[in-house]
Amino acid sequence: MEFEIHVDDVKFLRGCVDAIVNLIEEGTLELGGDVMSVKAMDPSQIAMVVFSAPKDAFSGYKVGSSERLGINFADLGKILGRARAKDKLSITKEENKLVLEFAGAGAKRRFSVPLLDNTGSVQREPKVEHDASVKMRGGDFKEMLRDVALVSSHVMLQAKGKEFAVNAKGDSAEMHSVSEKGEKGELEVTVKAEARATFPLQYLDDITKACPDEVPITLNLRTNAPLKLSYGIGKASLVYYLAPRIEGD
Secondary structure, three states: OOOOEEEHHHHHHHHHHHHHOOOEEEEEEEEOOOOOEEEEEEOOOOEEEEEEEEEEHHHEEEEEOOOOEEEHHHHHHHHHHOOOOOEEEEEEEEEEEEEEEEOOEEOOOEEEEEEEEOOOOOOOOOOOOOEEEEEEEOOOOHHHHHOOOOOOOOEEEEEOOOEEEEEEEEOOOEEEEEEEEOOOOOEEEEEEEEEEEEEHHHHHHHOOOOOOOOOOEEEEEOOOOOEEEEEEOOOEEEEEEEEOOOOOO
């Protein structure tokens, strides 16, 4: 047995897989001695997801040697969605299949998922020196995106001074929202230099969809440079990079 992973909280793992699937359907799952991770670009090469979960995010994690597994995350997510309330999950590999076994309420269910061919090299994260950082509740940011959806398919994010602005302009309407850094910490804005960039709304919707509303979300901005957006699910971390729409495109 090359590895054996045990999950008591299947809902946690499903949330992580959902966060990946919102951007890509297939990719490479990397199992190291201390961490499970995924780095993948979406098919259009506009966005990237970087997922990592330390070994202590699982109830059991035994990996003999590093593994790179080609996974259809969409199929994996559907199977995890079949977990029942008190199910515990074990994940192993047999030949060229990923084996998921649910145990609970006096019954066991076993799913075998064919592994995909491993294609492509390990992705590298973009290196961007960001000028501004904005931290807020995930739910608050998603509400802003819902406002934008009434107006446009693109959104401009801007950080200046103590303010974070969300702007959108469509054929028939405009939307402008300004949030200011508060004493209670609902919004944290750190600016070395003013930063503004425009991004496709659909991608922002996709990469924030799995973020729990009460969990902080962090946006790192630089003018006309890729956005770095990050949040946590349990002990796991999700980091996304999204290319900007350069004005005039």
